[in-house]
Amino acid sequence: MAVATHDKTDRAIELFHALSDETRLEIIELLRKGERCVCELTDTLDAAQSRLSFHLRVLKDAGIVRDRKDGRWVYYVLDPEAFEEVETLVSGMKPRALSRSESCCA
Numbered sequence: 149m150a151v152a153t154h155d156k157t158d159r160a161i162e163l164f165h166a167l168s169d170e171t172r173l174e175i176i177e178l179l180r181k182g183e184r185c186v187c188e189l190t191d192t193l194d195a196a197q198s199r200l201s202f203h204l205r206v207l208k209d210a211g212i213v214r215d216r217k218d219g220r221w222v223y224y225v226l227d228p229e230a231f232e233e234v235e236t237l238v239s240g241m242k243p244r245a246l247s248r249s250e251s252c253c254a
Contacts, residue, residue, distance in 0.1 A: 156237075159233075159237070160237050162209075162210050163210055163211075163212070163230070163233065163234050163237065165206070165210070166206050166207050166209075166210035166212055167212075167234070169203065169206075171193065171195065171199070171200075171203050172203050172206060172207055174193055175189060175193070175200075175203060175204065175207065175213075175224075176207070176212070176213075176226065178192060178193075179213065179224060179225060179226045180226065182225070183223050183224065183225040184223065184224055184225075185221050185222070185223050185224075186200065186201075186204070186221070186222045186223070186224065187221065189204075189224065204224060208224075210230070211227055211229075211230045211233075212226065212227060212230045212231075213225065213226055213227060214226075214227050
């Protein structure tokens, strides 16, 4: 059980890290409207290609975005399953009331 908890914690860290940057949140907001070419993201965010590539790599490594290549262009799209996973992780963190029998000082 400790291994599963450790894996769950590692996954939460990976997801929350990917979501903890302003540029990455801007990328997510743009991708909420659908698939976008990397050149469109670069223009819209007025970001250097190398900077944008770094942020897209973090999002891709976390499983938040997927990419596909079409010739020399790369297109990015959000992966809905990642957001369901984030939602599940956050739900599992909600505080819950302890009964008297569960209290450490009963």
